[in-house]
Amino acid sequence: MKQNDTQFAPELIVEDVAEAVEFYKKAFGVKEELIVKNDDGSIHVAGVSLQGAIFHLHQEMPGTVERAPEALGGTTVMLGVFADDPDALMDRAIAAGARILKPMKSHEYGYRQGTLEDPFGHHWTFQKVVGEVWKGVIGPDGVPEKA
DSSP states (O other): OOTTOOOOOOEEEESOHHHHHHHHHHHHOOEEEEEEEOTTSOEEEEEEEETTEEEEEEEOOTTSSOOOHHHHTSOSOEEEEEOSOHHHHHHHHHHHTOEEEEEEEEOTTSEEEEEEEOTTSOEEEEEEEOSOOOOSOBOTTSOBOOO
16 A cells, blocks of 8 residues: 555454454454554554455543443444455354344345444444445435436
8 A cells, every 4th residue: 555545444442452353363364464562561553454454453542532332332333344255254253253233135236235243342244246236316215316
């Protein structure tokens, strides 16, 4: 990646970064790119990559506004990941301890998707394009609205 390339790199807040790194390795096959440690040797921040897509895991810190989903009792973000084999990613994550929220399914709007919750409360939708993808403004009946 060049310095000025536009990339999207979510930062997930967790209580225990080391535990999260190990889960994501097992569940998604992530690779460690960066580990920043605290004075006591615990991990403060980890940069990991999922099939080339970078995301960060950050320790929840007192005195900051960022909170882990566990502390909030839920999450405000759904992480969408397009992958060649979303079924395999879902299966691997479930075997590692993730919980299915929406089973993998092919939809009329052209995506195959499934959603899960990881042990830290983050929600992930794994998906791929499997048909003609809807474009424009679609009404509640699934019919495109006229411009």
